Amino acid sequence: xxxxxxxxxxxxxxxxxxxxxxxxxxxxxxxxxxxxxxxxxxxxxxxxxxxxxxxxxxxxxxxxxxxxxxxxxxxxxxxxxxxxxxxxxxxxxxxxxxxxxxxxxxxxxxxxxxxxxxxxxxxxxxxxxxxxxxxxxxxxxxxxxxxxxxxxxxxxxxxxxxxxxxxxxxxxxxxxxxxxxxxxxx
Amino acid sequence: xxxxxxxxxxxxxxxxxxxxxxxxxxxxxxxxxxxxxxxxxxxxxxxxxxxxxxxxxxxxxxxxxxxxxxxxxxxxxxxxxxxxxxxxxxxxxxxxxxxxxxxxxxxxxxxxxxxxxxxxxxxxxxxxxxxxxxxxxxxxxxxxxxxxxxxxxxxxxxxxxx
Numbered sequence: 017x018x019x020x021x022x023x024x025x026x027x028x029x030x031x032x033x034x035x036x037x038x039x040x041x042x043x044x045x046x047x048x049x050x051x052x053x054x055x056x057x058x059x060x061x062x063x064x065x066x067x068x069x070x071x072x073x074x075x076x077x078x079x080x081x082x083x084x085x086x087x088x089x090x091x092x093x094x095x096x097x098x099x100x101x102x103x104x105x106x107x108x109x110x111x112x113x114x115x116x117x118x119x120x121x122x123x124x125x126x127x128x129x130x131x132x133x134x135x136x137x138x139x140x141x142x143x144x145x146x147x148x149x150x151x152x153x154x155x156x157x158x159x160x161x162x163x164x165x166x167x168x169x170x171x172x173x174x175x176x177x178x179x180x181x182x183x184x185x186x187x188x189x190x191x192x193x194x195x196x197x198x199x200x201x202x
Numbered sequence: 203x204x205x206x207x208x209x210x211x212x213x214x215x216x217x218x219x220x221x222x223x224x225x226x227x228x229x230x231x232x233x234x235x236x237x238x239x240x241x242x243x244x245x246x247x248x249x250x251x252x253x254x255x256x257x258x259x260x261x262x263x264x265x266x267x268x269x270x271x272x273x274x275x276x277x278x279x280x281x282x283x284x285x286x287x288x289x290x291x292x293x294x295x296x297x298x299x300x301x302x303x304x305x306x307x308x309x310x311x312x313x314x315x316x317x318x319x320x321x322x323x324x325x326x327x328x329x330x331x332x333x334x335x336x337x338x339x340x341x342x343x344x345x346x347x348x349x350x351x352x353x354x355x356x357x358x359x360x361x362x363x364x
Contacts, residue, residue, distance in 0.1 A: 036258075056261070060284025064254035067246070071258025071266075074242065075219065095247030099255070103244060188289040196261050 017151045017174050022113055024049055025151060026084055029158040033080035033109075034072065034199060038065045038089040040120030041179060042113060046084065048181040053198035057186055063092030066100060066110060073105040076199065080107050080162070087114040087128035094136060100167050101141025108167040110137075111158075115176045123176060137169035149173040203336050205230035208363045211337055212267065213241060215344050217294060219259040220244070221252040222269030227298035227360055232269065249274030250281035256293045257285060267294040272301070272317045272357075273310065282324055282353065292347035295326070295355040302359050321355055328355045331362045 023045040027035070036056045037043035043057040058065050069083035090097075090112050100108060112133045117123045134145035143166055148154045154172050161168050203211070209231060220235050221244040222228070235243040246252035249270040256266035270278065275297060286293055300306050301314015321328045327346050329339050343354040 058285070060288065061250075061254070061281050064250065064257075064281060064285060067251040067254025068258040068261075071219075071221070071244075071255035071260075071264075072262045073258070074244065074255075075259040075262025075264045093248075093251060096251050096254075099244065099246055099251065192261065192289045192291075199261060200263070 017149065017154065017172065018177060019045055019113060019115070019174050021151050022154060022172055022174050023084065025155050025158060026082065026111060027052075029155070029162060030080060030082050033082045034195070036065045036069045036072070036081070036083045038062070038085040040086065040089075042084055042086055044181050044184060047184045047186070051184075053194045056195045057191060059186065059188055062089055063096075065089060066093055066096040069108060069110065070096065070100050070103065070105065073108040074103060077105065077107055079199065080109065081105075083108075083110040085110065085112055086119075087112060087116060087131075087133070088118045088126045090133060091126055091128060091131070097137050097142070097169070098140040101137070104141060104143070104167055106143075106165040106167070109161055109170075110168070111170045111172060113172055113174050115174045117176055119176065119179055122179070132171065134169055134171040142167045142169050144168045145171070147171045203333065204364045206234050208336065209234040209238060209241075211340055213238070215340050216265045217267045218242070219256070219264035219266040220269065221246050221255040221259075221266070222296075223247075223249050223252060223271070223274055224269075225271035225298040225300065227300070227358060228269050228271070228296070231296075231363065249277045253278055253281040253286060253293065257289075257291050260291055260293060267296060269296045271298045272313050275317060275320055276313065279320070279324070282326065286353045287324065287326075290351040291353065292351045293353045294343060294347065295353055297355050297357050299330075299357050299359045317357070326353055326355050328357060330357045330359070333362050336363075
């Protein structure tokens, strides 16, 4: 499964949800597919997408909140999974796209080849946790996740590839204003 | 002012969502926040996580506060610079000042000395709380955040809130 296909499948599946994308290639991929007002791009602050998604899901229980992050990002904030498990917001979904490397910075290896994020999440109090390694399976699981009560974590293995698409020009302040406007009006 | 009154002051100022990592100086405040049914306190595993949670809550319409010991400021610098300051998120920080005037355990001595410099370098407005001025100081912080849309730090020394 390629990163682009995985991210596209996620955005196709969660048309009404609010998506928090981690820094690096995942946010770039989200942006290149569609610069939706429902996307929040975390440009820096590696390791914080889970926390941002958690805060938002607690403040807005009426909206689905989807965090799309990478293995390196999640490894930096394993503790946040326990906070999500403890608070247990039903509207929280996280997808960890795991290519076993820091692809944005040149493909250096992470420790994820021996780490089962779905098991960590399960043992931290998440309601549903799944592991997938094919695009078909990801699509099936995501369609189920749309209607299921969370918190949900999906650990999806993806291919290691080249760092593409390029960086997009994003004004952080304007972007968060647009995202907040979308949250307030829809 | 006791911890309960201080929590009521924050609540009356509209703050309604709290996250953080405890310090013994913040313990009684956190206890009241946890008891108050109108408020939400989310215990975070790290201070930068608490800041991330507060940012999410802010975007969802809450008025958030993050409580931490000054040692946690070290854990928070990337979150403060590349998230709160960069995107301009007005989150109130309540930071306990351990190691104030070196009258504390040795592990607090250096951050006790450098805390204000770190905050100043990041251009985060900082108000050292004074027992007789708490309502005025909270109102001042609130005004600053409204105006600048940046975080403001309230620094809490031992004995200021009983």
